[in-house]
Structure formats: structure tokens, C-alpha cells
Amino acid sequence: MNAATIAPAASRELVLTRILNAPREKLFKCWTRPELLTQWFAPLPWTTPRAEMDVRPGGASTIVMRSPDGQEFPNSGVYLEVVPNERLVFTDAYTRAWVPSEKPFMTVELTFEDAAAGKTKYTARVRHWTVADREAHEKIGFHEGWGICAQQLEALAAKI
Amino acid sequence: MNAATIAPAASRELVLTRILNAPREKLFKCWTRPELLTQWFAPLPWTTPRAEMDVRPGGASTIVMRSPDGQEFPNSGVYLEVVPNERLVFTDAYTRAWVPSEKPFMTVELTFEDAAAGKTKYTARVRHWTVADREAHEKIGFHEGWGICAQQLEALAAKI
Numbered sequence: 001m002n003a004a005t006i007a008p009a010a011s012r013e014l015v016l017t018r019i020l021n022a023p024r025e026k027l028f029k030c031w032t033r034p035e036l037l038t039q040w041f042a043p044l045p046w047t048t049p050r051a052e053m054d055v056r057p058g059g060a061s062t063i064v065m066r067s068p069d070g071q072e073f074p075n076s077g078v079y080l081e082v083v084p085n086e087r088l089v090f091t092d093a094y095t096r097a098w099v100p101s102e103k104p105f106m107t108v109e110l111t112f113e114d115a116a117a118g119k120t121k122y123t124a125r126v127r128h129w130t131v132a133d134r135e136a137h138e139k140i141g142f143h144e145g146w147g148i149c150a151q152q153l154e155a156l157a158a159k160i
Numbered sequence: 161m162n163a164a165t166i167a168p169a170a171s172r173e174l175v176l177t178r179i180l181n182a183p184r185e186k187l188f189k190c191w192t193r194p195e196l197l198t199q200w201f202a203p204l205p206w207t208t209p210r211a212e213m214d215v216r217p218g219g220a221s222t223i224v225m226r227s228p229d230g231q232e233f234p235n236s237g238v239y240l241e242v243v244p245n246e247r248l249v250f251t252d253a254y255t256r257a258w259v260p261s262e263k264p265f266m267t268v269e270l271t272f273e274d275a276a277a278g279k280t281k282y283t284a285r286v287r288h289w290t291v292a293d294r295e296a297h298e299k300i301g302f303h304e305g306w307g308i309c310a311q312q313l314e315a316l317a318a319k320i
Contacts, residue, residue, distance in 0.1 A: 009259050057217055089258055098249055098267045099169050100289040107258045129260040
């Protein structure tokens, strides 16, 4: 468990940064209200039929994604940090406070920062426990998938 | 990641319960102040030469244990929940907020409840990500080790 022996954090991390054309309050709302999240969360043609979210440190979430052929995939997680309109951190390492999940795969740190002209610098920093998991996540299309979702998020935030 | 496929929480959990002859405020102090924790934390003849602890949700801790032959073992973790004199939850799944550790092994949930005559019902609920890790922890002497530590904790709390 010596910190020096761990693979460097950077090699286990994936980062997406975008300047989104919406104020951070609206983007944060889209991330934290189920009735909004279900409208943008899955990269189309995937959809998000249901979401239950208890947005507070230690609160649980279950977000159900549906594939184009109708299969449903529930994803459970727990919020670790909630700073309204600024920061949202959650992980799939727990299904609820503090019950370990089947497989701790990732921890997501979202930051929302003011940019010029009512825009927001949106950063999703996704940390994995292993280099192999980071590689697998990259390979199944992290950058493309999260990129599409960021566009869907931006589009919804712009109209609420 | 379907919750239904996970091994039941109970099969991944180890629990130690003791009635300790000290009020919960003092036991909590012994768990959260480095200068006290170093006096009882490791089961003798192991010792705890150093501890750094930032006791708040998201705060990190590094506790160094020393074996009888002088080898040092640093253990890093992060606090998930801190309710003074009642509850303390921490995990080795992170080395600091929110950097995944080499190996998420356990999450510890401590509860301190009033018992009769100034005593405390002390419960340490230790949850693992896998059944194999729970078994390994049991085999290396969880019940004996945590039992000895509970006695050392009680002895220190009684004299502060």
C-alpha cells in the first residue's frame, strides 16, 4: 500500500475539457436533476429512461441506460462531494453509503468554471483504479462518448 | 454492474462489537487525534510511530505502523463520513480526495453508542470489495487483531 509503488495518477486518468455555451448553474442543474439528466445523459441512440439521484455526499444514484435494441443497464454510484454549480464527484465503487460495489471502476470529478461571455469551462476528470481499466475505458470510446454527451448537455442547458 | 449480481454485503463484511468501559467522546478522540491514536492503534508488539490525519469528509490520513523488527508500513486512506462522537467512516480505496489507491481493500464504519454506566457500544464494521479479501482479512487475524486494539483503545480512553 506504499503510495510510491502505485502507477502515477495521470496514467490512470482520462480527461475531457470543453467550453460549453451555457452558464455553469444550468449545466450543474442538468447533472443533478433526474428529469433533466434523463434528457441528455446517454449518447444517442442510447437513452436514459430513468434516474434516481440523492445528490449529497454519501447519497446514492441509480441511472438506467437503454441500448438501441431495448436492453437496460442500471448504473449505481455514490456522490462523494457536492459543491453546487462548481464541483460534483461520484464513484461506482459503492452502490450506497458505504457498500462496496461489484467492481470499483472509476471516480468522476466534474468541475464547472466561468468562461467568457456566459460560457463554462467544463472538465470531466475520470480516474480509474488500474491502468488496464483506463485503457479499456479509452478503447470503448471515452473521448467520443463523453464528447457527444457534453454536446447533448450543452444543448439542453441552453434551452432551460 | 447490476446490483443483483454482487455477492451479498454480509459475505464481504467483518464485524467486531465490544462494550468498552469509556464514554464515546473519549473513544472518538482516541480515533481522531494523532497524538492519541499513535498510543493504541497497532496491536502490540507492533507500534504506530507516526500518524497524520485530516479528519473531515474527503480528508486524507497516513498512519505508519512499525513491526517488531523495525519495518515501517504506511497506510493511506480518506475519511468518507465524520459525525463527532458517533460515526467515523474511512477507506483505503483512495490515497487522497479522490485519487484511487493501488488496491481498494476495505471501508471501515465505526459507530459509538451510549451503553449503561458511562460505557460505549463500539462497533467496527469492515466491508471489502470481494469475498476473497474478506476471507484473507479474517485469516490474517481480523478478530484477534481488532480485539486487541479495542482493548488498547479502551485502556487509553479510560486514562485521558
